[in-house]
Amino acid sequence: MCGIVGIVGRPGENVVGKIISGLEKLEYRGYDSAGLAVVHDGYIDVLRAVGKLQNLKTKQEGSKIYGNIGIGHTRWATHGKPTENNAHPIRSGSVAVVHNGIVENYKGLRFDLQKDGYVFETDTDTEVIAHLLQRKIAQGCSPRDALRSVQEIIEGSYALAAIFMTFPDTMVAARYRSPLVIGFGEDICVGSDIGAIASIACSEVAYLEDGECAEIIGNEVSFFDASFQPISPKRQKISPGFVSTGKGEYAHHMLKEIMEQPSAIRRTILSNKPDGRMFDGVSRILIVACGTSYYASMVAKYWFEKFLKIPTDVEIASEYRYRSPFIEENVLAIAVTQSGETIDTLEAMEYIRKNSNSRVAAIANVRNSAISRIADFVFYTEAGPEVGVASTKAFTAQLTILASMAFSRHEFLINKLRNLPSICEEILDLQYLVKDLAEKICFADSAIYLGRGSLYPIALEGALKLKEISYIHAEGFAAGEMKHGPIALIDDDMPVICLCPSGELFDKTASNIQVALARGKNVVIFTDPYGRKHLPQEVTKIILPEIIEEFAPILYVIPLQLLAYYVALLRGTDVDKPRNLAKSVTVE
Ligand code: M6R
Numbered sequence: 001m002c003g004i005v006g007i008v009g010r011p012g013e014n015v016v017g018k019i020i021s022g023l024e025k026l027e028y029r030g031y032d033s034a035g036l037a038v039v040h041d042g043y044i045d046v047l048r049a050v051g052k053l054q055n056l057k058t059k060q061e062g063s064k065i066y067g068n069i070g071i072g073h074t075r076w077a078t079h080g081k082p083t084e085n086n087a088h089p090i091r092s093g094s095v096a097v098v099h100n101g102i103v104e105n106y107k108g109l110r111f112d113l114q115k116d117g118y119v120f121e122t123d124t125d126t127e128v129i130a131h132l133l134q135r136k137i138a139q140g141c142s143p144r145d146a147l148r149s150v151q152e153i154i155e156g157s158y159a160l161a162a163i164f165m166t167f168p169d170t171m172v173a174a175r176y177r178s179p180l181v182i183g184f185g186e187d188i189c190v191g192s193d194i195g196a197i198a199s200i201a202c203s204e205v206a207y208l209e210d211g212e213c214a215e216i217i218g219n220e221v222s223f224f225d226a227s228f229q230p231i232s233p234k235r236q237k238i239s240p241g242f243v244s245t246g247k248g249e250y251a252h253h254m255l256k257e258i259m260e261q262p263s264a265i266r267r268t269i270l271s272n273k274p275d276g277r278m279f280d281g282v283s284r285i286l287i288v289a290c291g292t293s294y295y296a297s298m299v300a301k302y303w304f305e306k307f308l309k310i311p312t313d314v315e316i317a318s319e320y321r322y323r324s325p326f327i328e329e330n331v332l333a334i335a336v337t338q339s340g341e342t343i344d345t346l347e348a349m350e351y352i353r354k355n356s357n358s359r360v361a362a363i364a365n366v367r368n369s370a371i372s373r374i375a376d377f378v379f380y381t382e383a384g385p386e387v388g389v390a391s392t393k394a395f396t397a398q399l400t401i402l403a404s405m406a407f408s409r410h411e412f413l414i415n416k417l418r419n420l421p422s423i424c425e426e427i428l429d430l431q432y433l434v435k436d437l438a439e440k441i442c443f444a445d446s447a448i449y450l451g452r453g454s455l456y457p458i459a460l461e462g463a464l465k466l467k468e469i470s471y472i473h474a475e476g477f478a479a480g481e482m483k484h485g486p487i488a489l490i491d492d493d494m495p496v497i498c499l500c501p502s503g504e505l506f507d508k509t510a511s512n513i514q515v516a517l518a519r520g521k522n523v524v525i526f527t528d529p530y531g532r533k534h535l536p537q538e539v540t541k542i543i544l545p546e547i548i549e550e551f552a553p554i555l556y557v558i559p560l561q562l563l564a565y566y567v568a569l570l571r572g573t574d575v576d577k578p579r580n581l582a583k584s585v586t587v588e
Contacts, residue, residue: 001076001582002088002100003029004180006161006190007200008171008216009068015187016065019072020057022189022196027053028387028583029100029192030076033087036060037096038067039168044096048087052577069171071161071190073098076582079106080123090122092130094137094165099126100192101157101178102587109153129154133162144215147172148228151213157343157587161190174213178586179341179370182206182223184235188216193341193584194368195385198238206233207373236368252575254388254469258561259428262421264393265554267382268400269417274379276408278361282332285312286358288320288348289336290585292391292464296398297336298457299553303406307413318344318588321351331358336402338386338394339584340369347588349374363401365394379405388576389583390468392561395461396424399554407550416548420555426545427558433542434559437524438566440540441495447472448489449560450479450516451499452509454553458499462560469568469578479512490520497563498523499556502530503549510535526559 003026009015019036027034034056035048045065049055053074073088079102080086089096103109106125109132114120118131129150136146143164157177164170173180173190183189183202191197194205208214211226212233225231250256279285285304287297297314304312315325317335327333333352337345340362349371352358362375365383372378381397400420407413441447447466451459459476466474477486479498490496496516500509510531517523517536525531525541532543547555568575 001030001584001586003027003074003192003196004071004098004100004159004161004190005192005196006071006098006171006173007069008169008188008218010187011068013068013187014066015068015070016060018187018200019070020053020060021199022191023053023072023074025196025199026074026192027577028389030074030582031577032077032082033075033084034073035087035089036070036072037089037091037163038065038070039163039165040067042165042168044091044094044163044165046089046091046096048084048089050082050084050087069163069169071096071098071163071171078102078587079125086122086124088126090124090126090130092118092127092134095130095134095162097126097130097133097160097162099129099158099160100586101159101176103128103154103158104156105154129158129160137164137166143167143170143172147174147213151176151211159192169218171216172213173208173216175208176210177343180208182208182214182221183238188219188221190214194238203238204235205238206235207368208233252388252565254390254392254565254575257386257388257393258558258565260384261393261396261558262424262428264381264383264397265400265424266421268397269404269420271382272379272401272404274401274405274408279308279310279332279408281330282310283330284328285310286327286331286333286352287312287314287336288317288333288345288352289314290317290342290344292395292461293336293338293345293398295457295461295464296395296402298460299399299454300402300406302454303403303550307406307410315348317342317348320348327352327356327358331356333358333360334363335360335371335375336363336398337371338365338381338391338398340364340366340371341584341586343586343588346370346374363398365397387583389578389581390465390564396554396557403551403554413548413550416551420551423545423547423555424558427555430542430544430559431562434562435566437540437542438563438570440522440524441563442470442567442570444472444493444495446489447474447495447497448486449474449476449497449499450482450512451476452479452505452512455499455501455556458553458557458560461557462497462564465561465564466567468581469564469573469575470571471573471579472567479509482512483515487515487519490516492521494520494522496520496523497560498525500525500527500531500535501544501549501552501556502528502546503552506530526556
């Protein structure tokens with residue numbers, strides 16, 4: 001997590017505004033604090049503020065800070081509380097540094113540096129990087145050699161950029177297991193993602209790979225590989241799609257992104273036509289993912305096993321490699337991720353690569369993200385930039401690709417998939433019913449979501465959405481599992497949100513609902529015209545259109561996203577930037 005940006009501008013230029021523009025695009029990576037530092041007239045000026053970027057902007061507007069070379073940071077706190085003192089850039093003498101990642105051996109390094117007389121002023125792991133750089137500069141090293149020695153010493157993950165009072169036209173940057181790109185335009189830029197550098201008028205980009213670093217002096221960039229040999233990474237044009245379009249007419253990115261689902265699904269169907277032959281000879285499918293992407297993968301398990309008849313394992317990426325799993329022959333691995341940067345998913349993929357000869361596919365939303373550069377083949381969800389921290393349109397787009405894979409040998413279902421966008425539109429038209437429902441839920445301390453079969457992962461996803469943005473504790477359960485324990489939670493106040501479309505499991509779910517109704521009054525059912533007729537009359541129901549049973553997961557999640565959104569609105573939380581979260585999770 002954390003977003004970093006760096007700009008080496010032209011002589012006389014003031015890059016402060018551009019640093020802030022870059023940080024605006026990176027705020028999704030963390031918003032515990034923000035800061036920037038610039039070099040001017042032989043000095044480094046630092047400005048930092050706790051909380052959202054707006055606080056830094058307010059400070060900057062009242063300041064005279066300027067410089068033609070500078071770095072910026074938006075923080076998701078790992079080591080040290082989210083205070084102004086722990087905000088980046090972190091200084092040591094003539095050096096200022098911004099860092100995304102974790103220095104795992106910082107305690108030992110801190111101890112050694114303290115013995116050498118370095119005084120630590122923050123609780124961050126990053127401060128060791130600043131002092132290590134400063135020590136080397138004080139010994140007469142160049143910024144590039146100072147960086148090299150730091151890269152040799154620190155363990156863990158880093159994307160970092162540093163500026164120097166005594167080398168006022170130089171910036172150095174390096175990465176290891178945290179993303180970093182170098183942008184070329186009217187200035188030379190460094191950023192955690194392309195969106196940030198595209199917003200600073202860069203037209204081309206070069207990716208740094210693990211262990212690589214760059215030294216920027218004026219408008220000259222030198223690149224070095226992990227052995228510090230000079231390299232020339234490929235420069236690629238930045239496509240206009242990387243620039244996010246803002247909130248438009250909507251109050252929040254999340255609402256806009258929920259509303260964009262019909263077009264996101266339509267684009268995803270049009271540009272992805274998985275060929276059933278990709279499963280020839282595959283005896284097992286192994287999916288790794290986290291969070292919402294994990295729930296999409298859980299749905300895929302139901303589909304893959306039913307329609308491809310291939311056993312499918314779905315693994316929580318952060319757990320997977322630590323149990324040293326054995327991977328048999330003929331496995332197709334799939335990593336599912338919106339950002340393509342989630343470190344847990346990347347590491348799980350690396351484990352699969354090292355421990356098997358499996359082909360590895362990725363489903364990603366962000367083009368050229370780390371995952372897409374290491375996968376054998378990539379299917380892109382065409383959801384467009386997703387800014388709201390709570391994932392919505394990327395989830396339904398992931399489900400759409402996974403469904404296209406699962407149905408690739410079933411022409412009837414593939415053809416029917418094309419109707420999804422218009423059914424989505426019908427469901428979105430019901431938003432006002434969901435808004436009313438939110439009023440019944442918003443005072444609850446806790447909520448339960450129930451679903452069976454492929455709707456069970458949707459119950460989990462519905463609960464996650466509510467937790468993330470309204471801070472109401474919520475749990476999703478397989479409806480049939482309730483009686484084995486969780487039913488003890490039900491009383492008259494507990495909202496029990498049930499997903500009960502018509503189909504094979506309708507009667508079973510209906511019985512589970514009866515059991516819940518016998519114990520609580522706050523039961524709500526999402527169902528269809530068949531359910532309206534056959535489920536108890538006295539219960540609150542939201543009636544969705546009749547659809548092919550297999551498509552229910554893609555469609556039933558939409559009202560749950562809306563429900564979480566409207567509940568959060570009533571509770572006055574920060575919908576797009578909920579507390580403690582970040583959009584891209586690049587730490588373990
Ligand atoms: O970018 P990814 O899909 O790999 O991210 C995985 C999770 O961090 C993500 O889905 C997270 O759970 C979202 N906040 C859910 O809304």
